[in-house]
Amino acid sequence: MSEPYQYLNWDSEFFGLRIAKLIKSQLNSTTMAETLSWCVQNSIDCLYFLADSNDQATIRLAEDNRFRLVDLRMSMRCQIDSNTVSPQPNYDFTIRPVETQDINRLRSIARSSFTLTRFYSDSCFPREKCDEMYDVWITRSCQGYADQVLVAIHNGVPHGFISLHLKSEVGEIGIIGVSRKTRRVGIGRALVESALYWYHSVGIRQVIVATQGKNYRAQNFFQHNGFDVYNMHIWYHKWFSGCSNDGNS
Numbered sequence: 001m002s003e004p005y006q007y008l009n010w011d012s013e014f015f016g017l018r019i020a021k022l023i024k025s026q027l028n029s030t031t032m033a034e035t036l037s038w039c040v041q042n043s044i045d046c047l048y049f050l051a052d053s054n055d056q057a058t059i060r061l062a063e064d065n066r067f068r069l070v071d072l073r074m075s076m077r078c079q080i081d082s083n084t085v086s087p088q089p090n091y092d093f094t095i096r097p098v099e100t101q102d103i104n105r106l107r108s109i110a111r112s113s114f115t116l117t118r119f120y121s122d123s124c125f126p127r128e129k130c131d132e133m134y135d136v137w138i139t140r141s142c143q144g145y146a147d148q149v150l151v152a153i154h155n156g157v158p159h160g161f162i163s164l165h166l167k168s169e170v171g172e173i174g175i176i177g178v179s180r181k182t183r184r185v186g187i188g189r190a191l192v193e194s195a196l197y198w199y200h201s202v203g204i205r206q207v208i209v210a211t212q213g214k215n216y217r218a219q220n221f222f223q224h225n226g227f228d229v230y231n232m233h234i235w236y237h238k239w240f241s242g243c244s245n246d247g248n249s
Contacts, residue, residue, distance in 0.1 A: 005035045007042070014136070015129060021048035025233060026055045032065060039240055046124070046243075049236040059234065067236035071118035072213025075231040076222050077206060078196065084226065085200040093154040093187065095194040098142045098161065102151050105158040106177075110138040113177035116215045118235045124243035137175060138163065146174055150194050152187045162191040164198065171199040173209040192225045 004024050011019040020042075022035060039047055049067060051058050098106070111131040114120070119130045141163040142149050152160040159182040163174035173195060178187045199207050209227065211218040219229070 003038075004031050005038055005047075007044075008048075014133065015125065017045040018043055019046045019048070020044050022050075025050055025052040026058045027051075027061055028057075029061065032061055036065065039238075043241075045239065045241050047238045047240070049238065051234045051236060053232045053234050062234075062236050065238070067238045068122070069234060070121045070237050071235035073233040073235055074211050074213055074219060074229055075208060075233070076211065076219070076227040076229050077208045078222075078225070078227045079206055080196050080200050080226075081205060082200070085196050091152075091186065091190045093152050093159065093190070095150055095152055095190055098149040098151045100142075102158045102161075103139060103142050106138050106142065106149075106151065106161050107135045109158070109161065109177045109179050110134040110175070112180065114175065116212045116218075118212075118237070122237050124237070124239055134175070134177075138177070141174060148198060150191055150198065152178070152191055154182065154187075160187040160191055162195050164195055166202070166204070169204070169206070171195075171204040171207040173207065188221060189225060192222075196226075 002023075004022060004027070005020050006023055008019045008021055011017075020039065024031070027035075035047070038044075047067075049062060050073065051062055053059070053072070111134060114130075114134045117130075119125045119133065120127065138149075138161060146163040147166045148164040150162050150164070151158045160176070160178035162176040165172040165174055173192075176188065176191060178191075196207060207227075209222060211222065213232070223229075
């Protein structure tokens, strides 16, 4: 039987902490005790847990063990076919695959686009490191971590991006960001429409995306673009050390 926890090398190196995650979304008291003991033995600072919101026993177990709720993860999906995806319309800007010269501008957009995520909700993570994390995320996406990154160009300048991943027969939207100066002019909609068109062109018929429970604007945006909520999970963090302003230590 595989262990229910996993040490996260990238997160640990990036934040300068020892970080792990629980792999399963449902737990029992035996698994919880085993995991907490392993965390103490291995000097884990922070443990991530994505819990099944429908399992009340798991939620009570997390709360009884002083896990901190930091986010709700809303999973959404869109079914696409030739009737729902049409050739890309004409926009007042250009949507195209990312080019090397775009990356610095996209990094700047990413640093201020994701302040409703769980890392910003947890004050134990320094805000500047959270900004940097999304900077790194879009940079890596442009360098091959994503299967495609589409960029919105206006007057020769990038104003938005969307990263796309292929997961077997399902497409997954990674992150989408639009510059603050050009929000509410249709760039986000154009990026999603172009993403669905791209997925359809490579044979994908279902696309998924995750957003935050408190990000009502993003939820409404995706619903208006053909997505429906199909699942919800709860993000918890448990701190063992290294966070003086956290009540869970």
